[in-house]
Structures are given as structure tokens and as C-alpha cells.
Amino acid sequence: MEKLSLNQRAAILSVVMLFVGLLAWEAAIPAQKAVKELTEYELLTGAGQPKAGVPPPSQVLAKAWEQLSNPFYDAGPNDKGIGIQIGYSIYRVLTGYFLAAFIAIPFGFLIGMSQVAYKSFNPFIQVLRPISPLAWMPLALFIIGDSEASAIFVIFICSIWPMLINTAFGVAAVREDWVNVARTHELGPIKTAFAVILPAAAPTIVTGMRISIGIAWLVIVAAEMLVGGTGIGYYVWNEWNNLDLTSVVFSILMIGVVGMLLDALFGLLQRRVTYAE
Amino acid sequence: MKPYLSIEKLTQKFPDGNGGELTVFENASFGVDKGEFVVILGHSGCGKSTIMNILAGLADPTSGGVIMDGQEVKGPSLDRGVVFQNYSLLPWLTTLKNVMFGVKARHPEWTKSQVEEHATKFLAMVGLEGDVIHRKPSQLSGGMRQRVSIARAFANHPKLLLLDEPFGALDALTRGTIQDELLKIWGQMEQTVFMITHDIDEAILLADRILLMTNGPHARVAESVDITIPRPRNRTEIIEHPNYYAIRNHLVQFLGKRSKELAGQPTQAGQTNAPATVRIDLTEPAEDPEDKRPALKAVNS
Numbered sequence: 001m002e003k004l005s006l007n008q009r010a011a012i013l014s015v016v017m018l019f020v021g022l023l024a025w026e027a028a029i030p031a032q033k034a035v036k037e038l039t040e041y042e043l044l045t046g047a048g049q050p051k052a053g054v055p056p057p058s059q060v061l062a063k064a065w066e067q068l069s070n071p072f073y074d075a076g077p078n079d080k081g082i083g084i085q086i087g088y089s090i091y092r093v094l095t096g097y098f099l100a101a102f103i104a105i106p107f108g109f110l111i112g113m114s115q116v117a118y119k120s121f122n123p124f125i126q127v128l129r130p131i132s133p134l135a136w137m138p139l140a141l142f143i144i145g146d147s148e149a150s151a152i153f154v155i156f157i158c159s160i161w162p163m164l165i166n167t168a169f170g171v172a173a174v175r176e177d178w179v180n181v182a183r184t185h186e187l188g189p190i191k192t193a194f195a196v197i198l199p200a201a202a203p204t205i206v207t208g209m210r211i212s213i214g215i216a217w218l219v220i221v222a223a224e225m226l227v228g229g230t231g232i233g234y235y236v237w238n239e240w241n242n243l244d245l246t247s248v249v250f251s252i253l254m255i256g257v258v259g260m261l262l263d264a265l266f267g268l269l270q271r272r273v274t275y276a277e
Numbered sequence: 278m279k280p281y282l283s284i285e286k287l288t289q290k291f292p293d294g295n296g297g298e299l300t301v302f303e304n305a306s307f308g309v310d311k312g313e314f315v316v317i318l319g320h321s322g323c324g325k326s327t328i329m330n331i332l333a334g335l336a337d338p339t340s341g342g343v344i345m346d347g348q349e350v351k352g353p354s355l356d357r358g359v360v361f362q363n364y365s366l367l368p369w370l371t372t373l374k375n376v377m378f379g380v381k382a383r384h385p386e387w388t389k390s391q392v393e394e395h396a397t398k399f400l401a402m403v404g405l406e407g408d409v410i411h412r413k414p415s416q417l418s419g420g421m422r423q424r425v426s427i428a429r430a431f432a433n434h435p436k437l438l439l440l441d442e443p444f445g446a447l448d449a450l451t452r453g454t455i456q457d458e459l460l461k462i463w464g465q466m467e468q469t470v471f472m473i474t475h476d477i478d479e480a481i482l483l484a485d486r487i488l489l490m491t492n493g494p495h496a497r498v499a500e501s502v503d504i505t506i507p508r509p510r511n512r513t514e515i516i517e518h519p520n521y522y523a524i525r526n527h528l529v530q531f532l533g534k535r536s537k538e539l540a541g542q543p544t545q546a547g548q549t550n551a552p553a554t555v556r557i558d559l560t561e562p563a564e565d566p567e568d569k570r571p572a573l574k575a576v577n578s
């Protein structure tokens with residue numbers, strides 16, 4: 001037999017683990033139900049109904065098939081397809097995120113260029129950064145009023161810090177040798193910024209962008225549970241209120257998948273700008 | 278009349294890390310003529326790179342100044358091309374793009390294909406051709422990187438070429454080829470070259486004049502040794518020249534012994550430390566005390 005590559009072996013192991021995990025999960029559910037069916041009281045209160053129990057993977061798969069075969073249906077405010085809900089969430093995340101990027105990257109650039117600016121802004125950044133973005137929610141709702149805009153603001157505020165800090169740090173850490181190359185070639189400040197400092201700091205900046213998008217996706221679920229209306233976070237909450245745990249599990253999986261795709265996108269960008277010294 | 282490049286009472290002090298001051302060199306003064314090839318020799322840490330950074334306009338001295346062609350050197354300029362000791366290539370650009378970076382800065386009016394053609398030509402000149410020029414610096418050997426850095430500087434035809442140990446990482450064979458190229462370019466253009474090296478034989482082969490520095494701190498440019506060997510020089514033939522070993526012995530003597538003896542003497546304020554001229558010529562012992570350099574240059578051009 002030919003030797004399999006590292007990646008092939010890892011892939012096989014992943015698939016095996018997936019199947020073992022799903023089988024164990026599937027096997028665990030009926031046992032649970034059997035125990036529950038024994039108590040008459042639970043039967044009477046409806047707790048033994050399959051809807052309220054943790055669903056087996058087969059049910060989740062059926063749900064996924066049903067949802068994903070028609071992801072964009074819209075049957076009123078409390079019944080929208082998973083695609084629409086995720087679309088709302090992605091729209092909010094990207095809006096808040098790019099607003100943050102448009103401010104954080106140029107501003108971080110300027111801070112990184114000047115040691116005085118770097119040091120004088122640092123205390124403010126250090127205090128504002130650890131604040132949970134959801135803590136801003138009441139203030140945002142009060143000042144902005146609109147719940148939609150408040151959710152976007154929360155995304156904005158949580159994604160700005162990693163980008164700001166990484167950009168400033170990356171720019172400040174650009175090797176002086178490379179700046180000297182620009183200087184001996186009489187490049188002006190704008191050209192130096194774009195031809196030398198930006199590519200030199202790009203890996204650090206993109207790392208910050210990647211951290212930010214991860215945090216933004218984490219935060220949007222919680223934010224939407226709070227503001228309600230639309231979005232994947234609201235969807236999870238709504239299905240929990242309907243006691244439809246199959247939909248809850250399904251949407252949890254979808255949150256993971258979308259998060260992974262967003263991260264992979266920035267991973268691609270990161271690979272493009274990374275250089276070896 | 279002032280020489281083309283005039284270094285005037287240059288003093289450089291750095292904080293020594295213990296709250297005190299480290300005087301690297303003090304009141305160093307010397308001149309370099311237009312078209313001259315000057316090599317500076319000295320032990321590690323005596324301040325050669327520091328002087329070069331000041332000549333390049335990248336660093337300001339603590340006091341003193343540099344005047345080139347009647348104008349004070351205030352910042353970096355395309356007229357002063359630098360080959361840095363650590364190559365300083367931009368790691369995110371390919372070899373070719375690194376050289377094109379320089380050419381574009383020099384000739385902003387050129388089209389992309391003109392820039393590329395020019396860059397390719399100079400890369401070929403230092404022996405980099407084919408696939409190699411599309412690789413990133415991290416995928417090159419140390420010697421190859423050094424050659425890219427040399428190509429980048431040469432391609433811009435600066436009036437003053439500042440070379441900080443440009444051949445340090447090269448094997449003997451490549452080193453020889455590029456030394457020859459350097460001499461060829463220098464012979465064709467009206468370039469002035471200021472070069473740092475640790476290699477005595479390389480210095481004798483290339484230089485019109487060798488400046489000798491004493492050890493630091495308080496280093497001085499103590500001597501200026503004329504290389505009285507006619508051009509064109511050839512590395513196998515110059516050793517036959519009667520002056521070769523005399524000059525070489527003098528240099529070895531200086532670096533081995535006198536650089537230490539002369540070191541560490543703080544100078545009085547206002548005193549200029551101009552190097553003493555040393556001229557060793559065994560071919561014409563008695564007659565002709567005149568400086569022979571112009572005649573020797575004529576052989577080359």
C-alpha cells in the first residue's frame with residue numbers, strides 16, 4: 001500500500017471522528033426518550049414530546065435538508081428562511097465591520113507613524129478595548145434609538161480595536177532599513193506609505209482584520225438576541241421560544257459554518273500579503 | 278579649492294546605554310575627488326557604517342557636515358546610491374521588482390517595459406538571469422541577495438556610489454566577477470565610489486586611495502594611502518607589481534598594530550583630524566614628488 005500524505009490521513013481521521021460522534025449522538029437520544037416515557041407526569045406535561053428533547057442528528061439533518069432546499073422563503077416576521085436570517089446577520093456584520101475598518105486602518109496608520117501619537121492614544125485604547133461590546137448596547141439604543149443601527153454600532157465598536165491596534169503596531173514595527181530604501185530613492189511620504197509601509201505592515205494589519213471579523217461574528221448573535229426582529233441570533237432565540245430544538249441545533253451549526261467561511265476568506269487574504277524575511 | 282565630496286569635522290556621539298556618551302569618531306575630515314574610488318578600511322565597530330549613513334544623508338552627525346558638489350548634504354538623494362551592509366531588499370517584492378523599484382524612482386517617466394528591460398539588464402550583469410529574478414529575496418542565497426542590492430544601486434547610475442561591504446557574502450569567484458563589473462561601470466560613468474570593506478586585497482585592487490581608520494571609540498581617519506599601481510589592474514598581475522607588497526604590508530601593519538596604538542585619543546576642541554597622506558612608490562624612488570594620481574587615472578579612462 002502506498003503511504004498516504006499527512007493531509008490525507010488527517011482527512012480520513014476527521015471523517016471517522018464525525019461518523020463516530022454522530023452515531024454516539026444518535027444512539028444516546030432514544031435511550032433518553034425511553035427513560036422519559038416511563039414517568040407519567042412528564043407525558044402529561046408534554047415534556048416527553050420529541051419536540052422538546054435534544055434532537056438526534058438524523059432529525060437535524062432532515063431539518064437542514066428542509067431549510068437549505070428553500071433558504072429564502074419569507075412567510076411573515078416570525079417565519080423566514082435561514083438564508084434570509086443569515087443574510088441579515090452578514091449584512092450587519094459587514095456594515096459595522098467595514099465602517100470600523102475605514103476608520104481603524106487609516107487612523108492606526110497615523111498613530112503607528114508617530115511615537116507621540118502612539119503613546120498618547122494608547123491609554124484610551126487600553127481602557128476602551130476590554131469593554132464587552134454588548135455593554136454599549138443600552139447607550140447605543142438610547143442615543144441612536146434605532147435597534148438596527150444599534151446592532152451595527154455594536155459590531156463597529158467590537159471590530160475597531162483589533163484592527164486599530166494591529167495597524168498601529170504593524171506600522172510602528174516596520175524595519176527602518178526598508179524605510180531607508182524609500183528615503184534613498186527619494187520617495188515622498190504618500191508613496192513611502194503605499195509602496196513600503198503598507199506592504200511591510202500588511203500581514204499584521206490583515207491579522208487584525210481577521211481577529212475583528214471573528215469577534216464581530218461572535219457578537220452579532222448575542223446582539224440580535226437582544227434587539228430581535230431578524231438575523232440568525234434572533235432566529236436561534238425565536239426557535240428556543242418555540243421549543244424547536246432541532247432548529248436551534250441546526251442554526252448553531254450554520255453559525256459555525258458561516259463563521260468558518262468568513263475566517264477562511266481572511267485567511268486567503270492573509271496568505272496573499274504574507275512574506276518571508 | 279574644495280574636493281568634490283568634502284567631509285568636514287564630522288563628530289558622532291551616541292548614548293552609551295549607561296547614561297553617558299559614546300564618541301564614535303570626532304572631527305573627522307577628509308575629501309574625495311570627483312571620479313575617485315576611495316575605500317575605507319578599519320576594524321569592526323570603528324564607525325564606518327556610521328560615516329556612510331551620514332554621507333547617504335540617512336543620519337545626521339552630532340556635529341560637522343558633508344558637502345557634495347558645493348551643496349550641503351541634508352537628506353537622502355537619488356544622486357547618492359547605497360548598497361547597505363544588510364542588503365535591505367524589500368522581502369514582499371520579487372528580485373526583479375526590487376530592482377524595478379529603484380529604476381522607477383529614478384525614471385518616473387519611463388514605461389513599465391522600459392523599466393523592466395533596464396532592471397533585467399542590470400540583474401544579468403550581476404549574474405542573475407532566468408527564473409531566479411522572479412523569486413522573492415527569502416528564496417535567494419545571501420550572495421544572491423547582495424547581488425540584487427548591487428544591481429539596484431548600479432542601475433540608477435548615482436553620482437556617488439556608497440558601498441557598505443558589498444561583496445562580503447560572495448564566494449571568491451562571484452566576487453571577482455562583480456568586482457570587475459564594478460570597475461567597468463566606474464570606468465564608463467563619471468562615478469565617485471566610496472566603499473567599505475574588510476578585505477585588504479580587494480581594497481588594493483579597486484581603490485585609488487585607501488582611508489585607514491583607527492579603532493573606536495574616538496576613532497580617527499588616520500591615514501590616506503595612495504595606491505600607486507597603474508590601471509587597468511588585474512587581480513593576478515597586480516601581485517607582481519613592485520608596490521603591491523609594500524602597500525599591502527603597510528596596510529596589514531596598520532590594521533594589526535597601529536590601529537590599536539593610535540586609538541582612543543580624544544582630540545582637542547576645534548582640532549581637525551585630517552588623515553596623513555602616505556605614498557608608497559618603489560618604482561620611482563627619488564624623483565618626482567608630485568602627486569601622480571591624474572596620470573594614473575588617465576590609464577583607466
Ligand SMILES: Nc1ncnc2c1ncn2[C@@H]1O[C@H](COP(=O)(O)OP(=O)(O)OP(=O)(O)O)[C@@H](O)[C@H]1O
Nearest residue numbers: 291292301320321322323324325326327328362493
Ligand atoms: N544607533 C546607534 N546607537 C548607539 N550606538 C550606535 C548606533 N549605531 C552605531 N552605534 C555604535 O557606533 C559604533 C560604530 O558602528 P558602525 O556600525 O558604524 O561600525 P562599523 O565600522 O560599520 O562596523 P562593522 O565593520 O562591524 O560593520 C559601534 O560601537 C556601535 O555600537
Ligand SMILES: [Mg+2]
Nearest residue numbers: 325326362441
Ligand atoms: Mg558596518
